[in-house]
Amino acid sequence: MGTMRYFSASTIHPVTTPAVSHHVLVVEEDGTIVDLVPEQEVDATKVEHLEGDLIPGFINTHCHLELSHLKGRFEEKTGLPDFLNKVVAQRAAAAQEVQEAMQTADSEMWDNGIVAVGDICNKYDSFAVKAGSRIHYHSMVELLAFHPERTAGAMEQGNSLLQQLSELGLSGSIVPHAPYSVSPALLEQITAQCADSGVPTSIHMMESNDETEFFVQGTGLYRRLYHNMGMDIDFFEPSGKTSLATLLPFLHPKARTLLVHNTIATAADVVHAVEQHANLWWCFCPNANLYIEDRLPDIPQLMRAIPEGRITLGTDSLASNHQLSVWSEIQIVLQRFPELKLVDVLPWATLNGARYLGIDHLFGSLEKGKRPGIVLLSESTIQRII
Ligand SMILES: [Zn+2]
Structure with missing residues (x-):
């Protein structure tokens, strides 16, 4: 496994499971989802914090x-x-x-x-x-x-x-x-x-x-x-x-x-x-x-x-x-x-x-093993994260 990226956001929507706050989405460089974990489990200095709703593509x-x-x-x-x-x-x-x-x-x-x-x-x-x-x-x-x-x-x-x-x-x-x-x-x-x-x-x-x-x-x-x-x-x-x-x-x-x-x-x-x-x-x-x-x-x-x-x-x-x-x-x-x-x-x-x-x-969802694209919605603007 290469370098990981760690994203937190106001709300993360895995879609297959209910939306969560205070969680971190762990992602491989190529966009493959590795995990979704409570924020206290991740070294805070590694986390990229995003304002808004994090969703799959x-x-x-x-x-x-x-x-x-x-x-x-x-x-x-x-x-x-x-x-x-x-x-x-x-x-x-x-x-x-x-x-x-x-x-x-x-x-x-x-x-x-x-x-x-x-x-x-x-x-x-x-x-x-x-x-x-x-x-x-x-x-x-x-x-x-x-x-x-x-x-x-x-x-x-x-x-x-x-x-x-x-x-x-x-x-x-x-x-x-x-x-x-x-x-x-x-x-x-x-x-x-x-x-x-x-x-x-x-x-x-x-x-x-x-x-x-x-x-x-x-x-x-x-x-x-x-x-x-x-x-x-x-x-x-x-x-x-x-x-x-x-x-x-x-x-x-x-x-x-x-x-x-x-x-x-x-x-x-x-x-x-x-x-x-x-x-x-x-x-x-x-x-x-x-x-x-x-x-x-x-x-x-x-x-x-x-x-x-x-x-x-x-x-x-x-x-x-x-x-x-x-x-x-x-x-x-x-x-x-x-x-x-x-x-x-x-x-x-x-x-x-x-x-x-x-x-x-x-x-279609932020689930382990998928590479669904990651998108941030904030105040009605849209931004492609991966
Ligand atoms: Zn048509």
Whole structure:
């Protein structure tokens, strides 16, 4: 063992055990946690004292690094269908601009204390940045194919991107985009493959009332979106149920599945879903919800219905956020829902995300043997210690 470092702080949050004061976190030079001991057990002259909350590095379970160059490009609060239209119409840009924006976003996340990211990608553009990053990325290759006839083609495309990821030594899985952009057949194939390989998958879910209207009645903005794109969706039969209730039967029950956004979800939706699928995880991206839809999920109500340990946080992309900072997501949750405290939300931002991504042997808590990154929160500023 090399040189040790000894940190004390106003409060230390191991996350897996209750927060403590008057303790010292013993850490190897490379950031591996050695121990957490009462302060009287350590020679006081060796201890670096920090003011604030000492926590493990953040896990961002939902991001789109590929869209980083769209920062500040779109007007806020115009609704999701309009937002999607703009992303499709305006995401093309010079390769160098895209690469530089991703590089900057990656450094920004590192500085904001993020150690691991579940990152949605539609092409290979982000792979080089990820291969060179200090952040651990799990790439989620996102598939869209609403017409059932396009299922095989979408799977083939996704698996060829997965192959490229694995050649670069990067971890990845395939994920469906959203209820209104994948067929039940594609959903079944994607989640069966993820269940087989034991990797996480995710889907944008229950983002707007337009989504519900489309599934219940087959009408509204999504119907128009397809019409405007010149796509024939006569095969689509509205189910009379919400998007989540409609699609749950097609999700492989063993696939670790992150439902992203849940903006309009109710506690009843959660209870019903959890009864049918034992491996659901729930991601909130509050700043992006405010940016796009100008509303937030009823987080305290949903929290009571979601099983312990299954909530995570995500930043979404810079197309719909002013920064990529899990800390900023926590702050908005605490501001808007004062009944919630830092200790309630901290597991969402660290341990739960690490478990969902399958990297909790290294990340997510200040436990012996892990190298989770160490972050100091003080008076709403954030500082990366290791
Ligand atoms: Zn997203």
